[in-house]
Amino acid sequence: MPVVETVLGPVAAHELGEVDAHEHVFLRTPVNPGDEFLDTDSAAAELLRVASSGMRTVVDLTPVGLGRRPGQLAEVSRTSGIHVIAATGFHRSAHYPAFHWARQADDATLLDVLLDDLRVGMDSHDWDFPRPIPSPHKAGIIKLGASYHRIDRHEERWFAAGAAAARSTGVAVAVHTEIGTAAHAALDLLDKHGVPAGRVLLAHTDRNPDPELHLDLIARGAYLVYDTIGRIKYRPDSVVLELIERMAEAGKLGQICLGTDVGRKSSLTAYGGGPGMDVLGRDFVPRLRRRLGHEAVETVLRYAPQTLLAKEPSAR
Numbered sequence: 526m527p528v529v530e531t532v533l534g535p536v537a538a539h540e541l542g543e544v545d546a547h548e549h550v551f552l553r554t555p556v557n558p559g560d561e562f563l564d565t566d567s568a569a570a571e572l573l574r575v576a577s578s579g580m581r582t583v584v585d586l587t588p589v590g591l592g593r594r595p596g597q598l599a600e601v602s603r604t605s606g607i608h609v610i611a612a613t614g615f616h617r618s619a620h621y622p623a624f625h626w627a628r629q630a631d632d633a634t635l636l637d638v639l640l641d642d643l644r645v646g647m648d649s650h651d652w653d654f655p656r657p658i659p660s661p662h663k664a665g666i667i668k669l670g671a672s673y674h675r676i677d678r679h680e681e682r683w684f685a686a687g688a689a690a691a692r693s694t695g696v697a698v699a700v701h702t703e704i705g706t707a708a709h710a711a712l713d714l715l716d717k718h719g720v721p722a723g724r725v726l727l728a729h730t731d732r733n734p735d736p737e738l739h740l741d742l743i744a745r746g747a748y749l750v751y752d753t754i755g756r757i758k759y760r761p762d763s764v765v766l767e768l769i770e771r772m773a774e775a776g777k778l779g780q781i782c783l784g785t786d787v788g789r790k791s792s793l794t795a796y797g798g799g800p801g802m803d804v805l806g807r808d809f810v811p812r813l814r815r816r817l818g819h820e821a822v823e824t825v826l827r828y829a830p831q832t833l834l835a836k837e838p839s840a841r
């Protein structure tokens with residue numbers, strides 16, 4: 526039976542229920558100064574709202590060094606009843622200051638960090654070296670990041686480490702694309718390192734809502750996550766609904782996942798902001814159901830993410 530590693534242990538993929546495939550439960554990054562959110566009670570309150578909106582699982586794509594809190598992730602998962610799948614890996618290089626260890630670490634160290642998070646348990650201090658203390662909470666997905674229209678030399682090395690860790694453990698790889706660019710390049714690089722497109726989730730593809738590009742990426746086998754839902758500054762949600770309709774007409778909904786990726790304190794209801802992490806289940810899913818019906822909703826919230834997230838049993 527295919528399983529997924531959550532922060533509270535392995536869960537059968539089909540038990541994940543409705544999946545929000547891109548969130549951040551805690552986050553702190555130099556890219557968004559003053560917009561960090563690290564409070565446990567607020568995270569629990571936000572996830573309780575997500576649960577009330579009809580979602581059962583949240584994929585937390587916060588990678589190494591950006592505010593991961595393994596113990597607190599487990600705590601808010603228990604409080605809210607939401608399955609939380611945590612990430613290891615490295616974001617696009619802009620998220621790491623010039624002196625950050627991940628820029629200097631050798632290839633073997635990078636891989637060890639990822640494998641420890643996936644096999645032993647995420648480091649309690651999120652690899653704030655020199656003294657790692659493994660938590661009992663494992664990561665269940667690998668997060669990588671590409672820059673705008675390019676993959677820089679640091680990101681290239683992190684892709685190589687991430688691909689090696691994915692091959693060893695069988696977990697999926699999620700890639701941040703900057704406004705949907707460099708998606709083909711990311712698939713090429715992962716493929717070169719032995720990870721086929723069918724194990725890859727491309728994030729923020731809806732920032733560039735180009736249906737022909739999306740169908741090309743899907744034809745390679747990749748999964749896409751439309752994860753700027755509710756963030757109207759980018760475009761109205763009707764554009765995402767139309768995009769999903771195009772993918773449905775092409776028979777490709779089985780490779781589409783949804784999320785909101787509210788990566789700022791000012792986007793979270795628990796901190797007095799909006800639209801809130803529950804915007805997907807609360808506002809968007811009812812619109813999608815009216816437009817495309819129940820089965821389409823089941824496909825993008827259950828079938829697609831559960832298939833992607835299930836660990837490959839053949840992994841070493």
Ligand SMILES: [Zn+2]
Nearest residue numbers: 548586786788
């Ligand atoms: Zn994100």
